[in-house]
Amino acid sequence: SQTIHQWPATLVQPVGSPLSLECTVEGTSNPNLYWYRQAAGRGLQLLFYSVGIGQISSEVPQNLSASRPQDRQFILSSKKLLLSDSGFYLCAWRPRLGSTYEQYFGPGTRLTVT
């Protein structure tokens, strides 16, 4: 069976500090991978998606970046965090050749920028 991991689960970082969130998927190959952010009480905002190693599509221009160094690894980074970067970060995967929209989400990372 497939599983998706995210870490850390929670993170408190000062403004201006760097960020690295990691997501890994097990039990599948060539997945589409996604990063979302959810502000308190809001819907999910798609940040990045990837259809393969080194292939990143950005949905929202901002101070965040994403990388996919391996097939089942997706990393979200920032060089300098802003207060507005606080939120709940979710990684998700979907079969590349899937017949539905069903996405599988990780447990999320709660980021607080102080």
Next chain:
Amino acid sequence: LAKTTQPISMDSYEGQEVNITCSHNNIATNDYITWYQQFPSQGPRFIIQGYKTKVTNEVASLFIPADRKSSTLSLPRVSLSDTAVYYCLVGNGPGSARQLTFGSGTQLTVLP
């Protein structure tokens, strides 16, 4: 991408059937309609997907009229554990890599 409109919140009582309607007036020919459920501090969970008419699974039913400009998620006999945010999404066909956009959703509160 087609924009969706759904109620911000709904209340119901245990054992009742709940219907949440979503409007998507500019849905495109190849767009599918998908619903997700999200509990606090968790990622959304896929509920159901459809293109037209009616789709039913073990969790819910999805009703889509002929013009496809709206859809209704039906949850039979809700329980307290169905309290969650429900998202309606509309977008390109399943072969599209780009994922659908989640709106603000509908907060369903089931009361005892």
